Amino acid sequence: MPTKYDQVLYPTSPRKEAHPERLATIAHLAGLETAPLGACRVLELGCGDGGNVIPIAWDYPGSRFVGVDLAELPLAAARKFSEQLGLSNIEFQQGDLTTWSAPGSEFDYILVHGVFSWVPPAVRAGILRICQQHLAPQGVAFISYNSLPGCYFRKFIWDMLRFHTRGIDDPEEKVASAREFAEKAIGALDDKGHPGVIRSELKELLERHESVVFHDDLAGINEPFYVEEFTALAQQHGLQYLGDADPVREHGLPYQVSTEDRGKERQYADFATARRFRETLLCREGLALAPSIELPRLLNLWVSSKAAPAPEQEDGTQTFTLAQDRSLSTNHPVAKALLLAAGKAWPEMIRANSLPLPGLDPAADLDCVVRLMMTGALEFRLEPPHVNGVSARPCASGLVRAQLALGKHDVTSQRHCFVNLGDEMARRLVALLDGTRDHTEIAAALVECMDSPNLREGLPEKLETSLRMLANLSLLTA
Ligand SMILES: C[S@@+](CC[C@H](N)C(=O)[O-])C[C@H]1O[C@@H](n2cnc3c(N)ncnc32)[C@H](O)[C@@H]1O
Secondary structure: OOOHHHHOOOOOOOOHHHOHHHHHHHHHHOOOOOOOHHHOEEEEEOOOOOOOHHHHHHHOOOOEEEEEEOOHHHHHHHHHHHHHOOOOOEEEEEOOOOOOOOOOOOEEEEEEOOOHHHOOHHHHHHHHHHHHHHEEEEEEEEEEEEEOOOHHHHHHHHHHHHHHHOOOOOHHHHHHHHHHHHHHHHHHOOOOOOOHHHHHHHHHHHHOOHHHHHHHHOOOOOOOEOHHHHHHHHHOOOEEEEEEOOOOOOOOOOOOOOHHHHHHHHHHHHHHHOOOEEEEEEEEOOOOOOOOOOHHHHHOOEEEOOOEEOOOOOOOOEEEEOOOOOEEEEOOHHHHHHHHHHHHHOOOOEEHHHOOOOOOOHHHHHHHHHHHHHOOOOEEEOOOOOOOOOOOOOEEOHHHHHHHHOOOOEEEOOOOOEEEOOOHHHHHHHHHOEOOOOHHHHHHHHHHOOOOHHHHOOHHHHHHHHHHHHHHOOOEOO
């Protein structure tokens, strides 16, 4: 029977948090060594049209991938795309997670993004049962869900918009009506009765893709969980909390907890930050996990930073621009040195053991590194991505060129992020970057495909800027 996901396609995309590399890195920090990424087995539940799992399968031809979903239409799109890419290491199965199983199969990584909160309890139980039955002994499962208390504010909006649009069956009309109402509500809700967060949530909703509003915000089932509740459900299926794919910013806790109380600490952190989404990693109960991050384990990894420094101020404070329009100001000499060292190498990674740590007080070094990691200013990985700066003969990743050749404008970076190449010139440029041309040859080839003389003006400089931008987006491999 066709589902709502057959009626309106959900735009899936690569999510770096839901990449086995991220799972392996966090497992390593907890003392769990997982299967190597080049030879592992990955299962994605509720994979939709494969926007997350297909690029991973491309990157690791020696690994095996299975995607499962109930809806046929997105699965057909997933099969078509993976066939077009010539992938032979991935298969898609139609199945209901309530009952689906793969007798005799084991998976090193199980990914379930954007499903758990939007399905009935029997399907949630099915997801946890599949993890219990099919996770390898050292395997890691990723399950994302809407979380409390942050979603109380969002629930206000979901209830209001569902109330407003009840009785409208046509998806397009329903979304249009919800958006129109949200726009009016932004202007009408007063500050006395409503916290400002309601208005900012409404603004975010207006920026989301129509299909996402339909499936996520207007969904009949949309159940947020406290992390403590989620962890208890997982425990009923023989699974334990391993970590979170997006670091938990445990600042400003109004309550001191002992190291034995990690569960409580997590819950208090979510109260303190009004956390609204979690991407929790689980492993089998009984595995011994390190209670906290140890410096030697961190220094085994690779590190990078997108931090771009502004000039240092007189008092020694320096501001660094980070990813996603965020910034960080610090006068801590070690923090500044770490960000400068890792930021200089971007988009490439450096060995974490080459970071300029004073080494006089390992606890202070660890604290500084962990704080920078938790804010997302430093990114650690077990395996560096295959990326390059701008070389003499630049080369864009094979996947990106294949995606463009198939007429797609949304491509996948080497860091498993979604990049929209909406600009035709950018797409033409990337298509030329196959590693055979030097900069002069690329400029000449671009001129040939440009009709307007305006576009040709200042081309050599524009080309250098564009190449740097593509490298910064982690789209170049050589
Ligand atoms: C919101 S989409 C998320 C898709 C993708 N994982 C992502 O995050 O972009 C939820 C997916 O779960 C699938 N799904 C819902 N209920 C299911 C069930 N009972 N069995 C299998 N798949 C299901 C839907 O068909 C849909 O593709």
